[in-house]
Amino acid sequence: MQPYGYIFTIVVEKAEIGYVAYAPGVGGVYEEGETSNEAKRNAYEAACAILDTRLEHNAPITKDNEYLKVMTVPPSRQSIVRIKKMPDGYIATPRRLTPVA
Secondary structure, X not given: OOOOEEEEEOEEEEOOOOEEEEOOOOOOOEEEEOOXXXXXXXXXXXXXXXXXXXXXXXXXXXXXXXXXXXXXXXXXXXXXXXXXXXXXXEEEEOOEEEEOO
């Protein structure tokens, strides 16, 4: 079954110069930025691209892990409000990827 989207966490850490951010639940996402927000935005865009590409190639992530939740039903307004309260929580849906943190 194709997921309706994903909720995932982005971790941001201070580096020697600037910041580095990654999405451990997605894999393959390690981005940099001069500011924390820039690094987070870069990681978010990379994670969304990976998730969307996996869906397009019929290889979606189908199991939850500590840093990623698979949405098996369409998101409702209540679930989006709940996600907004999560630190570094994002909702990523196919071809309509929207940060909510």
